[in-house]
Each structure stands twice: as structure tokens, then as C-alpha cells.
Amino acid sequence: MADPFYITTAIHYPNGKPHIGHAYETIAADVIARFQRLMGRDVRFQTGTDEHGLKMAQKARDLGKTPRELADEMSGAFRDLFDRLDITYDRFIRTTDEDHHKASRAIWQAMEAKGDLYLDRYEGWYSVRDEAYYDEKELVEGKGGEKLSPQGTPVEWTEEETWFFRLSKYAKPLLELLKTPGFLEPASRRNEMIAFVEGGLKDLSVSRTSFDWGVKVPGHDNHVMYVWVDALTNYITGVGYPDVGEAWEKYWPASLHLIGKDIVRFHTIYWPAFLMSADIPVPQHVFGHGFLLNRGVKESKSAGNVTDPNELVDLFGVDSLRYFLMAEVVFGKDGSYSAEALVNKVNAELANSFGNLAQRTLSMIHKNMDGKLTDFEANGDDKALLGTVQNACREVLPQEFEALNFSVGIEAWLKAVFACNAYVDEQAPWALKKSDPDRMQAVLQTLFIAIRDLGIAIQPVVPTKAAAVLDQLGVAADRRTYGDLADEGWFPALVASGHTIEKPVPAFPRLELPEAETAS
Template sequence: MTSGRSFYITTPIYYPSDVPHIGHGYTTVAVDALARWHRQAGDDTWMLTGTDEHGQKMMRAAAANGATPQEWVDRLVSESWFPLLETLDVANDDFIRTTQPRHEERVKEFVQAIYDRGYIYAGEFEALYCVGCEEFKTESEIVDGEGPFEGLKVCVIHSKPLELLQEKNYFFKLSEFQDRLLELYAEQPDFIRPDSARNEVVSFVKSGLKDLSISRSTFDWGITVPWDESHVIYVWVDALLNYATAIGYGTDPEQFARHWPAYHVVGKDILRFHAVIWPAMLMAAGVDVPKGVFAHGWLLVGGEKMSKSKLTGIAPNEITDVFGSDAYRYYFLSAIAFGQDGSFSWEDLSARYQAELANGFGNLASRTVAMIGRYFEGIVPPPGEYTERDVRVQKITADAATTADAAIERFRIDEAIDAVWKLVDDLNQYITENEPWALAKDDAQRVRLGTVLYTAAEGLRALAVLLSPVMPVATQKLWEALGVPARLVDQPIRRAGEWGQLAPGTSVNGLAPLFPRVEQA
């Protein structure tokens, strides 16, 4: 059931030369949660992720490991990147690899189109290049080396020496798009979010754009330039095009028109590629620019940005093996304001797991289902007359759904979870205040007991729906425990706050703890 409203969202395509760390996992679960929400709202949703497999860095890594580049990327993707999606319960609609024929053929078509339209020319080039970034460096990104690299120019991100490249290359006339880009940012203030990211891009573009070298001729691991086979297309141009090639650019106009334009969620370190080069390329080809680019912050571990070279990279399964995938998803999506940097620590994860998931949401679910089992033989009781306090629960439920939906529209998953958690906290308080275990001892209070437990159970129904994009595993278990015959994924999420959807007379089923206690080593 779709509303016809298209919601196409992408992760960056990841560079698979390294194994995934929790930063990759963070971006992926954020995009997955947004996609799940829109899918469950009935929007025509499509989520894309994938891998960026060309370029010099990949060629060198393959050679160092005694493999051809294709053998090397096949191994990396099958051993590390596909399993990541299973580990984190990601429901992507497609996975694109830049070595797939569907991508390579469509990239050539796109580059040929902008060449035919006069936006590409041949020229000579000399500049310092970072193989780690696969990028030519501007002066602000170059620093003097220290220690073993003293006397050399190094990349500010990788702290490794840069290589001076002199090549005859093809250039894209990026400089011609400065005014059109500034116009786009002015006309669509939320094209780049958050504001800090937008401000950075606007000032970068205002300071002047240089034409972009879009081909390389010193190595051959890439997609060949269609009119000159001695060149391969610069890896970033090839990579950015995945968002268009995956949905049929050039070969399936119907599919392309159905999904395009997209929302792109990226780490802030690759923001300029997505907010400057990519829309300019699309303008040059006469294709609509994306709907928007959202740059999230970095995950810091011990105060440092995660990286394999500094051994701060943590593999996602180190967390999921202990706490489960739902806790991983919940923690990263709720503990960090989406768009800002966030710090990861095992202590914080452990404390939040215990307080918010095990004692908060998990305990609420277990005791509600157990009390319906104990006092009403496992049948959801009908509510009697509602008191003012019951009505307050209903209002908090309705507010949770509308506030969360508005937050999702702003890409603020953290604010959406906060809104829903108000209901978790309120229901726990409601049970404490109403003491169903005391009401159960008094036959005269039977109707009141039914109202209290119906209210708690109906609140749980709303929570199962509203939290399912964030915690698909636990919410499915809760849904089955509530005994609702319809499928959880079919529940319209924007209507989750409408009271009274759980039918009295429904049989509940036993519920094992949603978030079992974790023994800390």
C-alpha cells in the first residue's frame, strides 16, 4: 500500500578496502530507520546502499594481497559488507556495486551526455594527490609531515605523504556552476542539512570553484572514458553516479522517474562531493538535483574520529554479539543528535541498555503481558470508563506519533525516539500509580483493573508500531505477544497514535524478556 509519495534514500556507497566499523553501521542503520518509517507510512520507499570498488587505493590493496582487483573486492564484499546488513537487521531494497555491468554501462552514458553538452575538455594537470582520500588536495588540506615524513607534504586527514601527479586528464567545467549552486542553496534552504553543513558548503562555493579532473590515465582499474579508452573515469565521479544508475538512469526511464530525486545521508567528510560536485554534474546532464543532502557527524571513540589506522575502529558485531542488533540501533540513533558528532563508550551503551531498554521498555512489556495473563487469563480486557489520568495516556500516545513523524521529516531520528520514549516513561509511571496488583485483590475494582491493563496494553501496541523502524526484532516479539492478528509491518505508522486499535478479547501470548540482562565481563 503506497501513497504515491516517493521517498528514495541512500547511504554513501562504502569503500570496502577496510572492514566495516561502527561508523559505517551508524550511517546504515540511520538510513534504514528512516526508510522503514516511510515504508510503514505508505510512502513509495526505496533504500539503496552499496560499495565503491574502483580506484588506485583498491588496486594497490589487491596487489599487496596477491589478488586481482576484482577478486579482492568480491572477497571483501561477500565476507564483510553483506554480513554487516544482516548483523544490523537492515532492510535495504538494493545493493549496488560499482563493478556491476548495470552501473558501468550507465556511468559511460552519463559522462558521454555531459561531454556531448560541452561540459568536459582535455587539459594538463599537476597537483598533490592523496591515495587514501582518492582526491587532489587543496592548500588548506595539506600540512608538513612529522617524524618519518618530515620534509614531505602530507594529507591533513591521513597524515601520509601526498603524491605529485602530472597527467593529461579530462576536466569537468565545475567552475561554471558556482552561481547556479548558490542559487540552489538560497532557494532550497534545507537542501543541505544541518545548518552547520549548509554554511560550510555555501562559504566553500562562494570562495570560488575550480574545474574538476574527472579522468586518470596512469592506471586502468576503473570505468573507461567512452570516447578515449586510454583514460578511466575518476573514482568519485563513478561513485556518485551510483545513486542514479541503481534506479535505471539511461535504461529504465520509468523506474528512474518513479524514484528520482533522492535524499542522500553522508558523513560530513564527504559532504562537498555530494553537495557541490554531484548537483553540478546533474545540472550539466539536465537531470534534477537531489531532494537533499544530510550530513551527520563523526562517531568519536576516546575523543578521536574512528579509523582503522589508529585502531579506534570497533566492528559492529563486537556490540551486537553482546547487546543484540536492536540495542545497537537504539543506542546510536537515540544517544547522538543526528547531524552532530557523538562519542561512543561501552559504559554509556551498557548504562542505557540497562536503564532504558531492559528496565524501561522491556520491563513495561513483560509486566503488562504477565498481568493480563495472571488477572484476565491472557485475554485483553475491555476498558471501563476512562479517568482523567487514562485520557492523559491517550494524549501522550497521540502526541508521540505526531511529534515523532514531524521529527523524521526533519531527519532527526533522535528527536523522534525522544518523543516516543515519553510514552514508555509515562506508562511505567501509570502502572506504578494505579497499582494493578492492589486492584486485583478487590473484586469491586475489577472494571478499573481492566481499564488500567487495557490502557497499558494499547499503549504497548502504539509503542510496537512507533519503535519498529528503530528496533525491528524486539517490536516484532512484542507484537506477537500482544496477539494482534494483522502484521506489524502493515500497521500505518502515522496513525499509530489513534487510540483503541487493540481489540478487547485478543489473546496475549507469553513474552520472554525483550532485553535480557547482560553479564559484563
């Protein structure tokens, strides 16, 4: 039995409505979760919202709401979006949840018992927007000479009593961890973090007294925990910490933290150090993906180019958006999107290539064979095609998805689709109907078998559309895992069952650009 697999996204900061970047990360995590389930693993998948901190308190004040009111409203918007995007999370965690406060207090007390927390005074630069502290040497100069964080956000000089965490104590084990093959990917992120640790670690301020929207520090109610202590702890809250029960034993340490490249430091330096201090195993793998750019430009409210993913779903459908994001972007690097690019790619690859292949094949079986499947003898051409499809679906795509190379895996799948379409043109089953009906049946059923493999393989990316194709083929809902791809007996069993192919319904209708997009 394969090892259990625990995957998490970063929990999303709900001081505004979700944007395309939130959708991108969560779709990618869902593709991974679905893929691992199809590989036969027991998967736990967690996402959610990070609701504490000064930024939330300030935003709520500006809107004339309480922080809790803002958190409830915006967290609901995230959950609604993820449900709409067909995200198969096992838990949507909120940092306002009672069990999360319990877990946060428990890890704090564990770090305190280790002697790694001490009370002192903080003086330094802080970015409210990043919820992050920055050293003077990290700051960059903005317009007019103002000081900005490395992310380009405003910083302010902060002075207050605070608890510190002895981060400097963990420099050596953190370096060893960062140099461990497979812990942090891609390599560019790993090199950045190694350089950061080698540059010297300072102890980290981990509490605030200037506001009270957060988890109270045990025994010191005038302090709330630094939002990142609280936020990172969500990953262990979700598997029962501090109670060492079945979920904890099964799923921790996490198999994969999937995060944006801008928060790698928190997840691969601060978080492992907190865990080491609390004598908790560190996660197995952290992957820092790139940004999703709008026509090559980073989205921002000030630029007026923020995309609501709900609008893209309204226009193009969930599976079209999922496919485009996974097929178009090299995972780990920045990627770009536009409505035109989405429509062009989905039409060319799903509608015209895979969708048309399934539609033509099933239509011809329905029309020319009365929808009946038969036993047939495959010739060399048939076996060559099935070999190509099987290699893509059973070998290349799973290997690349396991390595998080989604666009590469999908490209291999698409080449197999193209091979099927070339085979249709070469074999010309419409001509064989008169000249050699038996050969026509062999060609159509070879394609039928190929489409089944292609449909099973692409399920993590386009779950609803793939299911629609497999339903029309008559593939049982419980026989669609990657393990089932190797079952050579499924087709003879389907023939023996007397299954009939009905007139097919197009699974991938062509998309149209809205007039406003066409004119722009």
C-alpha cells in the same frame, strides 16, 4: 498517496573490512527507510560498495590479489554485515556491476556533448586515501613538515594527461542550489560549501592514466574515470539511468543522499554540477552526518581502536546496537560510544523501562484476567496517560524522525514510557485486584493500549524487538503502520475476536558487559 521516497547511503569503499562508522550510517538510513514505509510511502533504499580507484588497486597489489578478487571479498563482507544489521535495502549496488559501467559512460557522454569536458594536463596534489585533489592553500603541515590534506592524509604531487570537467562554469547555479532551503543540512555543512564555492571553483580533473582499475573513458581506453565520477553515478544507476523507465520516473530525483560530513563537497558541488551538465535533475536533499567516535577518539588502524560491528552484535544483539546509536547521538553532530555506555543505556531504557512495562502488564493480564481482554470505561487518569502516549507516538516522534532528529524523537517516546511506569506505580493494579477488580482491568488494558502505540512507534529503530512485543499483544502484522495508530477500533475488534494473552516472554532481557570490558 504520498510521494515515493528514494534514499541512498554513500557507497562504502571496500579496501578493508567494514567498521562501526559504516554500520552507523547504514543503520540510520534503514531507520529512515522503515519510518517512511510506515508513513505509507513507496520507498526505494540503496546502499553498496565503491570498488574502483587507485586505493583499491594498491591495496590489492599489496595483498597479492587482483583488484576484482579484493572487491568481491570485501564487498561480500559489507553485504553480510548489512544483512545481519537488518538493513532493508532494495539494492546493494557494486560499481563493478555491468549496468553501472553503462550508466557511467552515459553520463560522461552527456557531459561531453554539453562541451563540459576537455583534454589537458594535470599537475597538482592528490590524496590516494581520500581519492581527492587538493589546492595548495587547502593543505596542512604534518609532523616533519610533510604536506597533508585537510583530512590529515598524505598527498603526492601528480602530473598526467587528464580530462577536465568545467566545474568553474557551474559556480553560480551551485551557489543558488546551496542557498536553497533544505538542500544541504545541517547548516554548518551548508555554510562550509557556500564558502568553498565563493572562494572560486577550478575545473576538475576527472580521468586518470596512471592505473586502469575503473570505468574506461568512452573512446579513450587509456583513461579511466576519476573514481568520484563513477562512484556518484551509482545513485542514478540504481533507478535505471540512462533508460528513462518506471523506476526513473518514480524515484528520481533522490529524496535524500545520506552521507558522512567528510564527503559533502563531492555530493553538493561535484555531483550537482555533473547532473546539471548532463541535464539531469539534482537530488532534493543531502544530509552530512557526523563521525562516530570510540570513547571520544576517532577510530584508526594506527591507533588500534577500530571496532568490528559484528563483535558488538555478537555481544549485545542487533536491536540494542541500533537503539543505542540512534538514541545516543544527536544526528548531524559527532557522537561517542563505548560498550559500557551501550549496556547502561539499553538496560535503563529498553530492558528496565519499556521491556519491563510490557512484561509486567502482559503478565498481570495473563495471570489476573485469564489472558482475556474486555470492554472497559476509561477514567480521567487513563485518558490522560493515553493522551500523553498518543502525542508522543503519533505527533512528536514522527515529526522529529521526518526531520532526522532521531534522538529527540526517541526521547519523546521514552518520556511516554516513563509516564506509563509512573501510572503503574500510582494505580497499583496489584492492590486493585482485591479492592476493585474492575478498576484493575481498566488500568491493565489502558497500559495494553499504550504499549501497542509505543511498540508501533519504535519499530524503525528496533524492528525485531518491537515486532516481538506487538506479536505478544496480538496486533496483526498488517496493522502496524503509523496510519494504524489513529485507528480507534482496533482494541474493540481485538476484544471481540476473543484473543488471549499468553504468558509473555521478555523482549528486552538485560545486557551484561563482558568481563574484559568490565576490567578495563
